[in-house]
Amino acid sequence: MIQRKKSLQCRHVDAGSCNACEQELTALLSKELDIQHYGIDIVASPRHADALLVTGPVTDTMQPALKKVWEAVPKPRQLIAVGDCAAGCGVFQKAYASHGGVDKVLEKPDQTILGCPPDPEKILDTLRELMNS
């Protein structure tokens, strides 16, 4: 049997996305891309996660919840901004209740996946790279 050395468990938080980024993340779970067979999965609790995927420009209302989820992810951990909004270069940067990206409220993300929304293949490639690094 082939032993898989690594896996990557991700928790997702929507922090004000337009839902297209979510739909692309969902596409990763479809049988076409099937992230699970690479050892990558979306987990239900931040305590089980190696990485946090954030979408959206971080609305003020979501900021406290996002911070709590991030605190709950055990170290070593990876912060991944999915999409232009989370990366701080989306179209809603300047809206009054948007904090303008994940780096403004948490820290500089370890990985930034640009795109509006990024292609699911691109998200998958980044996650696989991260898993193997």
Add this chain to the structure above:
Amino acid sequence: MSEASRVENPYNEWINDNISHKKAGDVWLALTGYRDGQIKSHWLRANGRIDEVKTACMDAQFASLTPSLPEVAWDEREIHDLFGYHPKGHPDLRPLVRTPRWPASFYPMQKQSDDHIEWTDVEPDNPAKVVEGEGITIMKVGPTHAGIIESGHFVFSIIGENILHLDAHLFQNHRGVEKALESLSVQEAKPLISRICGADTVSHQYNFLSAVEQLAGRKVPEMIEWQRIILLESERILSHLNDLAQIPAGVGFTVAHQRGLAMKEMWQKGLSAIFGHRFLFDAMYQEKLAVSKKEQLQQLLASFITQWHKWRKLADRQQGFHDRMRGVGVVKRDDAEQLGAVGVALRAAGVSVDVRTLMPLYRHNRIHIPQVTGGDVEARFQVRLQEVEHSIALIRNALEHLQGNQQDTSWSIPDDLTGEAVSYSESPHGLNAHVMQIQNGVILRYHVKSGAYRNWPVLAFAVAGNAVADFPLINKSFELCYSCADR
């Protein structure tokens, strides 16, 4: 009404005029607040005309319509939150959009400048409405979720296995989109409009263009109209495919779920190859594409139809699946009408309303409205099945009309565009209305009232009395977007 009563209450006219529109069966488009204290409601009449009823705040107060028209309850709470106007007589003025984190004097839609906001460092939770009594448990879910879902916070009052009441605290994703649109030019606003919501983007783009074109007096070339129909119907198929694939997941029918998602992926890839974006963001702004891509579109449609029939057969013949959907999450006709339900949720309750029948864009098409009456999850599933097939027919018909050489349809938006326009369309999630006020090419006020916004209170109503375990299924049968509602 006597003159005397008019004098007694200056608001009578405001209330009565709105009630008469509702009684006449008109479709309510939007309730919009303005910085100068005006409040307007817009009604779509059976003859396609849009009527405006307005009132003005006195001492920052206006008469609440909610006691007579419960469907405006959220809109009035939103105006209260964002403008600080008080809807007098509103039965439930808890904050809807604002949170305890907002500075007390901060009313974003009143504000002119974009100074730095000092958010208060407290939890954003607003008071919840719960049922109290022996044996009742309160279950809070969200705002973050275990899977890949948009953020929303739900407070359930539960007795035994059943939901007594659901208080949905949305607006977790509130960015302030309407305010962000103010002071932008038409060109600058375009990408924001596309991204109000990933699931109804084409409908939002259409409303925006339609408002701009009304004011500019543009006569849209027929070829462009057919192309717009193709885009609107392609989005409906995409969104319905997503929802049709999600419903089986709610009952563990994994094969239909996965094959449904695969079908969505195929459709989405095809659209992306033709229109340049997997969600059709900004697609309607470009006017050059379709004639040259006609053949490609026909091929995509043909291969999609083959997959669709296979999938439909799979879903149709699973009696257990249909039994599981029947009688769950029921919204009866009267309730749907009273609560102001729109789109699939309304049609599934036996009400034949689809505003495509009134949109001038569809004047050369006959819109078929599914005749379904159950009001349950099964009914909403059936409506979507029929609507996908009707959208296929509408696209086929539009493709027939796409012919001839690529015409030059370019036009320029007048720099001094000024006025107010109301536009609407039938998005995949139901009636979607926009109100735009613009002066010398600069947006002064922009209001978006999406189908999802309308249907959230209907969903909360639909889950009451059902088992907690059925919430995911009922939720998926509505599959409301948060982004459109939260803005």
